[in-house]
Amino acid sequence: MTTTESRGRRQARGGRQGYAVLDVETTGLDPYRDRVIQVAIRQIAADGTAESEWESLVNPGAGVDPGPVEIHGLSSADLADAPPFRDVAPLIAERLAGRVFVAHNAAFDWAFVAVESDRAGVRLEVLEWLCTMRFAKALALEVPDKSLATIAAYYAVEQLQAHDAGDDTRVAAEILLRELADADRAGVMLPLVECNSARHRFKRTLRRWFSSFRRR
Template sequence: MLTDSVSIVTRTEVRRQSRARGYAVLDVETTGLDPYRDRVIQVAIRQISADGVTESVWETLVNPGAGVDPGPVEVHGLTSAHLAEAPSYQEVAATIAHHLRGRVFVAHNAAFDWAFVSVESDRAGVRLEVLDWLCTMRLAKVLALEVADKSLATIAAYYTVEQLKAHDAGDDTRVAAEILLRELADATKIGVALPLVACNTARHRVERTVRRWFSRLGPARR
């Protein structure tokens, strides 16, 4: 199985790349933890320019399909009734791809969010034009922040960013975007390069296809 490769680049290269690309900060809520067996039920994206300006805010609920259990309602608060009139991922896949196109993908625990969005987009037949991701959790470790843990809530508190509704994709994306800006400022101040992770090479796409195929062979979970 392939593993993500971390590309540590110089400050000059990071600035050059960011000027050209900017950031797309994303969060998803899902029916479970396995991107090959579970589904996205809410997604939010904030486009942030390289100089820290919010360029757009977009979010939607996602209907995972008839009869699909919405998962841990006690965590995300989304019931089947909430999702019944929402569009399917297939219906919003092109919009998601548009908001991500050409940008650095950013999330808190980015491996999780990228896995779900990339697999759902593959399933919908929509290509994501993303090269790499930047994880605000991983960046907190690189910055050696003096915090008890690297959860979104803990790092938000460290940077005095107020959380209004935890486990809501829209608010979690807002919080992650504010954390990103503070972390980028700290990284520049102390001369730390950004831990960009290559995530969407041809080999990654082939691996996702193979894993999706094998996931169909297992017993249905819902």
């Protein structure tokens, strides 16, 4: 490995503040129409040390269908006394600030958190995300698919409650640590993706406007 490659990996390794591993459960698949109903975050230092964990149910609003209850297990009654996203948005922003955003299928989780935060008027100080699913592909793991359950089984990480944001975040965090170790051994650069530039924020604003217009 060259000096430049080594330095590049160190810079990509979450900077000074490390990682924020996040998972959401939602009412559907479209971040511009559907809502977050559960969110969990685990903070991990750049050296892999666990720092904190937090999770919350989220009330999507009066009369909003909670979506596929058979998948996430959360009914309207479960969410009735939960805070709305606007109330937890500042806490989420604080836990993500200055860190690499990490999730399994990060494009999905990032889109929901970013759009919900935009609605709440809260700016997320995040520049890049790291997808543990994309990371598995970069590492060329010999698995039949890149689902969370499959990658967890590959790394012998026990999954206790699938589609629960708290447990999925725990599993994703364990996978991340194992992938980081594999990347170090193999000399693989982290597949970081820019996600929150001014251009990204402008595109989200336009899509929210068009989505709102179509629903009228």
